Structure formats: C-alpha cells, structure tokens
Amino acid sequence: MTGLFVVVDGPSGVGKTTASALLVRLLTQEGWPVHPTKEPSNSVLGRTARHGTDEYRGLTLACLVAADRYHHLETEVRPALKAGKVVVCDRYLPTSLVLQRLDGVEPDFIWRLNRHADRPDLTIILTGDPTRSRVRAEERGIHSRFHRGGPDAGRRERDLYAHVATELQNAGFRVHHHDVGEHTPEQVVAALLVEVRRLLTATPAAQATTTDADLINES
Template identity: 50%
Template sequence: MIAGRGLLVAIEGPGGVGKSTVTALVARLLGAEGVPVLATREPTDTALGNLARHGTDDYQGEAMACLVAADRFKHGETIQPALERGDVVVCDRYIASSLALQCMDGVDREFVWLLNERQVQPDLTVMVSGDPEVIEARLTARGAHSRYERAEDSSLVECAYFAEAGKFLRGKGHRVLDLDATETPAEEVARLTVAAITRLRKDPTDAGRVDVQPQQPVPGARGATAPVPGAAAGAGARAHGDGAQRGV
C-alpha cells in the first residue's frame, strides 16, 4: 500500500466503454485474492448524487461543475475511512470525468481543477478508451443516459476531452494507465487494471511514477503497448493514449 493506507483507483472513460462492468470485475478479482475492496461510483447514490446524475438537462456549466464537486466532497466521507482501513477503493468515474465533461460543457479547466484539487486524489487513474465510432455504435444500441451522450459526435468529442484530461492529470503528477477497449474484453481490461493495482500495493517505490504501464506487447492494440507484471498478451494498453468519459 502507498503511504501506509489503501489505494483509490478511478476507472474513467467515455460513455459506452463499459466502465461500470470493469469496475465490478476489478472489485471481484481483488476480492477473490483476499484484498479488502470497496466498489463505488459517481455521481453517488445519494440525494445529491442523484440530482447530478439525473439533472444534466437542468444544470449546466459552472452550476453542474459545482454540483458534481459537492457530491464528490460528500463521497470523500466514505472514501477516506475506507483508505484508512487499507481498502482498495475502485470508483466508476472520478476527477478525470469532471475535467472532461465539465470542460466539454464550456467550463474553464482551471476552475474545474480548483473545485477538485482538495478532493481525495486518486492513486491510479485508469483511462478506458476506444475507437469513437465503435463507442458511438454501442451508445446507439444502449441508449443515451445524459445530454452529453445525446450531443452530436458525442463520443468523438468526449474522447478528445478525456485525452486532454489525462494529459492534465499527468502534469499534476498523477499516475495514469491507458487501456484501449475497442477490441479488448472487459475481463482483460479488468485483469490489466488489477495487475497495476497489485504492483502498486506491493512496491511503494512505484509511488513516484506518473505512468503505470502494462509490460507485454499486445497484438492489434492501437498506439504504444506495454503491461503490468503478470499481464497476458491480448489486451491493448497505451502509454499515452486518449481516453474520454461521461462525467456525470
């Protein structure tokens, strides 16, 4: 564990890449290894979180950015005790979502960061991305959940904003793991994520690294490839990829 506590792992990416599935699988895999884990999501399942989740048509711009940040501060009251217990907290959407979606909503990135720099910071951000056309097809089949997803070329735009969010977080010293889920099953994305988490738990010296990369090249993966100890070939991982997400 890092600094004698648990780890906060944020699973990020655009709508349609399967973040919720990956989050559940990561929690299940960690639990099977006997690791204490808390799976959670944002917006939270509280009155405040539900207001943000279902209020994308009513709240926009800075108002939405503040609403999401308020929900995150409240969420921190659950996250912090779990970290102090030594749990691995796996969160479906977190700060990168705000840096993508709220900026996509016209809010200045520095203002979004100001709202989030005092939040509990993630130890690892996993950017799950994919080909925008593939993501768009999945969204069409699934149905849009918010106005962000109903916007024209939403997947293409989200991917671009998530790419910028990843770069921004790296600039702040955050660890970012980019995984391409275009053709990679959610189970493999989850396994690569667990491998990265395992390495961070076992080797505190990794605390100074900004990028966590897989270690085995992956056939057919787009962009640079890499893997974490124990990762099998067959899953895409990009060292400096372009993730995106639906941030509320």
C-alpha cells in the same frame, strides 16, 4: 490512509463500468478487501447531478458535481481507505475535466473547484472507438444530455479523455491510459490488474518515490 484509491474513467459506453465490476471481482477473489463505488454517488446530491443534466448546466452543474464529490469522499471513500480497503471508483475527476469542459466551463475553474479532492493512487482512463461506445451507451440507456450527440460528440469526448490523461500526468497523477481496441473486458481488466497489483504489493516507501517514468500511458 492505509488503503488504495483506484479510479476507472472514460467515455460513456467504453466499458468502464464493466471493467470496474470485473476488477472488483478479481481483486476480491485474490483476497483483497475491496469497496466498489461510483460518481455521481448514490447520495441525494449525486442523484440530482446524475439525473439533472437537462436542468443544470455550466457552472451550476460543475459546482453540484464537485459538492457531491466532496460529500462522497467524506462519507464513503475516506472511511473505506482508512479501513484498509481498495476503493474502486467508477468515474471521478477526469469526468469533470471532460464533461464540464464540454459544458463551457474553463479548465482552470474546474481544477480550482476540485483542488481539495483526494488524489487517487491510480487513475485508469479507458478510451476506444467512439462509434462503438455510443452504440453501447444507447443500448444501455442514455440519461445525460452529454451523451445524446451521436458519433461527433463521441469523438470529442474520446479525444478530450485522451487529452485529460496527459493533463493529469503533467499534474503529477499516476495515470494508466488504455485503449480497449478489440479486446474483451477480460483482456482489458487483465492489463489493468497488473497495474493495481503493482501498487498493492509495493512498499509504502516504494510508492512514495515513484517517478514520472513509472507512469504508464498506453495511448
């Protein structure tokens, strides 16, 4: 595959969708061919997963989300990468490792269920103040039972995303963990763009020999 697979993930309301859209816009302005996408996908499987969190729980929901992911990879992500595009995906494996874990699914099962999912070239995890994130999520509209628990649930979600950032690094993923703090979306994306440009301008050999010391964790 000749493209670049970038994932932007994090708690609901932290600003990942805004950051993803802005990252796509700036990369496009720089002349890179970009394919924006998201999970759950816009397929029937994805819509069922997105709007079915009150009906489906635990192992059932975890399997449904994984099925949508494999279909998404096969029908959209891999073809875009093969065409040399920068795929920017709003949510991916970190969401499963957090939300399915909050739903009582064992982490080992989540990893096994997703073991054939493609590894992104860069996984960006955004975290921030959970109270502010919950307010933003409520203003946007809550559609999932995972995001109705108030500040305490927000803190658990934020803390799990920070834990998952380390978990992914330990599994060999290239991770950039960024706390949004008081920064504007433009300031956040400026930092993210540095990391994406670094991969876009590196030679394939340089990317292949990157060591763990090159993984960036701004917790």
